[in-house]
Amino acid sequence: MLTELLTGWITHQRWFAGKGRPIDNLVVDSDVQLAPRLRHVIISVHQAGACDRYQLLLGTDAPDEYRFKPAHIGEDYYDAAYDADLTCVLLTGMAENRDLGPLRFRHLDGVEINTSLRSLVLNAEQSNTSLVYGDTYICKLFRRLTPGVNPELEIVTALARRDGTHIARPYGWIETDLDGEPTTLAMTQEFLSNSNDGWALALTSVRDLYGTLECSASEAGGDFSAESFRLGVATAQVHHELAAAFPVDVIESQEVKRMVEEFGRRLAVAVAEVPELREHAHVAEEAYQRVSEVAREMPVQRVHGDYHLGQVMRTPTDWIILDFEGEPGQPIAERRALASPLRDVAGMLRSFDYAARHLLADHVDADELRPRAVEWAELNRSSFLAGYSAGGGHLRAEDAVLLRALELDKAAYEVVYEARNRPTWLHIPMAAFQLDR
Structure with a gap:
C-alpha cells in the first residue's frame, strides 16, 4: 500500500521536519498524473496532534537505476525528482503555462524557457530539493508546504519586474490551492553556474x-x-x-x-x-x-x-x-x-x-x-x-x-x-x- 511505503520512507528524508516523532497517520491529499510513470502527490503527515503537508514527484515502474536510496521508496515507486527523463515535464509545463488538474504551471511575461535541458538534483539543501537544468535554470521544490504564496517567489518576481539588481532572474513557478489559498509548490530561477x-x-x-x-x-x-x-x-x-x-x-x-x-x-x-x-x-x-x-x-x-x-x-x-x-x-x-x-x-x-x-x-x-x-x-x-x-x-x-x-x-x-x-x-x-x- 502506497501510504505504508511513504510512512516508512519519509522519515529518512533530509527535508522531513518531523524526525524523532512517530507518525500517527499519513494521508494522500492529492494525486495528479503529470505524465506516464510520473505523478505529483501531496500528503498530510499527522504527528502528535499536528499536521504537515509535503509534496513529492512519485515515479512508478522504477527503472533499475532508481532502486536505491534516497530515490527508492519501495516496490516500483521512487522519488522521480532524481529522474531526468521525467522532470522535463516541469520545465515544459512552465514554458506552456499548463494547467494539469489542480496544478498550475506559469512563467513570467516576456521570458522563454528552454525545455530541452536535463536536470540534476543538488545535494546541498535540507529543507527543499533543487533541480539544476543544464547550467541555465535551478528549480526549487518546496517539499514542506505552507498555504500561501512563497515570499521568495513574491519578492523575486516583484524585483525582476522593476529590473531589480542583485537577484537571480526568475523564470516560472508551479502552484496549487491549499486551504483556499494559492500556494507555491516550486519556482525556477537563473542558475548561477560561475559563482x-x-x-x-x-x-x-x-x-x-x-x-x-x-x-x-x-x-x-x-x-x-x-x-x-x-x-x-x-x-x-x-x-x-x-x-x-x-x-x-x-x-x-x-x-x-x-x-x-x-x-x-x-x-x-x-x-x-x-x-x-x-x-x-x-x-x-x-x-x-x-x-x-x-x-x-x-x-x-x-x-x-x-x-x-x-x-x-x-x-x-x-x-x-x-x-x-x-x-x-x-x-x-x-x-x-x-x-x-x-x-x-x-x-x-x-x-x-x-x-x-x-x-x-x-x-x-x-x-x-x-x-x-x-x-x-x-x-x-x-x-x-x-x-x-x-x-x-x-x-x-x-x-x-x-x-x-x-x-x-x-x-x-x-x-x-x-x-x-x-x-x-x-x-x-x-x-x-x-x-x-
Missing part, C-alpha cells in the same frame, strides 16, 4: 589568516574586507528596491518597546534551555533596556528575513542575494511581515562572527587564534557596515543601539539552536554576549 557562495569565500579568507600568523587580517592574502564592503552596498541597494516594490510603514515607539519585550521573552526561554547563558544574559538585558529608553518611531519594510553569508553568491561581476523565504519554519504571514532592515544587517554581522570562529571548534591552536578571529570579524563587520552606508542604507549613529539589540536577539536564537544540534559550535553565539561592542 561562489559567500560562506565558502569567507572561510577561505579565515583559513588563509589562520595559516599566516605573522600577518594581520587586512594583510593576509585572503583579506575579505573589500568583498564585505561590496556586499554591504548590494544589501543596501536591495533594501531600497524592496522599499520601492512593496508597502512601507513606520511603527510607533510603543510598538518598538513591545518588540524589545519579545526579545526579553525569547532570551528567558534561551536561558531556561541553556543554563550556560545565564551569567551573560545581563549583557542582552542591558542592550534591550537601552532600546526601550531611546525608543522612537522606526521605519519598517519587507526584508530578507534570514540573511547570512550562505544566502549570497559572488558572481564574476557582483553579489547576488538568494532565498528570500524568511526564517525557516515560521508561518508565511510572519515571514511576509514588515521589519526593520537592520534585522538583515544584524543577521549578516552574526554570520561574520560565525565564519571567523567556527574553525576554532576543534583547532589545537584555538586559544592562540581566538584574537585573530575577533580581528577578522571586526574588520569585515565594519567593512560591511561602511558599504551599507555607502550604498544608501539608513544607518545613523543612534541606530547602533537597536542594531546591537537585534544582534543579541539573533545570538540568543543561535544559542538554543547550537545547544540542540551542534554543541561544539555553542561557543560561537555565546561569544556575542561577552564581546564589548
Whole structure:
C-alpha cells in the first residue's frame, strides 16, 4: 500500500521536519498524473496532534537505476525528482503555462524557457530539493508546504519586474490551492553556474589568516574586507528596491518597546534551555533596556528575513542575494511581515562572527587564534557596515543601539539552536554576549 511505503520512507528524508516523532497517520491529499510513470502527490503527515503537508514527484515502474536510496521508496515507486527523463515535464509545463488538474504551471511575461535541458538534483539543501537544468535554470521544490504564496517567489518576481539588481532572474513557478489559498509548490530561477557562495569565500579568507600568523587580517592574502564592503552596498541597494516594490510603514515607539519585550521573552526561554547563558544574559538585558529608553518611531519594510553569508553568491561581476523565504519554519504571514532592515544587517554581522570562529571548534591552536578571529570579524563587520552606508542604507549613529539589540536577539536564537544540534559550535553565539561592542 502506497501510504505504508511513504510512512516508512519519509522519515529518512533530509527535508522531513518531523524526525524523532512517530507518525500517527499519513494521508494522500492529492494525486495528479503529470505524465506516464510520473505523478505529483501531496500528503498530510499527522504527528502528535499536528499536521504537515509535503509534496513529492512519485515515479512508478522504477527503472533499475532508481532502486536505491534516497530515490527508492519501495516496490516500483521512487522519488522521480532524481529522474531526468521525467522532470522535463516541469520545465515544459512552465514554458506552456499548463494547467494539469489542480496544478498550475506559469512563467513570467516576456521570458522563454528552454525545455530541452536535463536536470540534476543538488545535494546541498535540507529543507527543499533543487533541480539544476543544464547550467541555465535551478528549480526549487518546496517539499514542506505552507498555504500561501512563497515570499521568495513574491519578492523575486516583484524585483525582476522593476529590473531589480542583485537577484537571480526568475523564470516560472508551479502552484496549487491549499486551504483556499494559492500556494507555491516550486519556482525556477537563473542558475548561477560561475559563482561562489559567500560562506565558502569567507572561510577561505579565515583559513588563509589562520595559516599566516605573522600577518594581520587586512594583510593576509585572503583579506575579505573589500568583498564585505561590496556586499554591504548590494544589501543596501536591495533594501531600497524592496522599499520601492512593496508597502512601507513606520511603527510607533510603543510598538518598538513591545518588540524589545519579545526579545526579553525569547532570551528567558534561551536561558531556561541553556543554563550556560545565564551569567551573560545581563549583557542582552542591558542592550534591550537601552532600546526601550531611546525608543522612537522606526521605519519598517519587507526584508530578507534570514540573511547570512550562505544566502549570497559572488558572481564574476557582483553579489547576488538568494532565498528570500524568511526564517525557516515560521508561518508565511510572519515571514511576509514588515521589519526593520537592520534585522538583515544584524543577521549578516552574526554570520561574520560565525565564519571567523567556527574553525576554532576543534583547532589545537584555538586559544592562540581566538584574537585573530575577533580581528577578522571586526574588520569585515565594519567593512560591511561602511558599504551599507555607502550604498544608501539608513544607518545613523543612534541606530547602533537597536542594531546591537537585534544582534543579541539573533545570538540568543543561535544559542538554543547550537545547544540542540551542534554543541561544539555553542561557543560561537555565546561569544556575542561577552564581546564589548
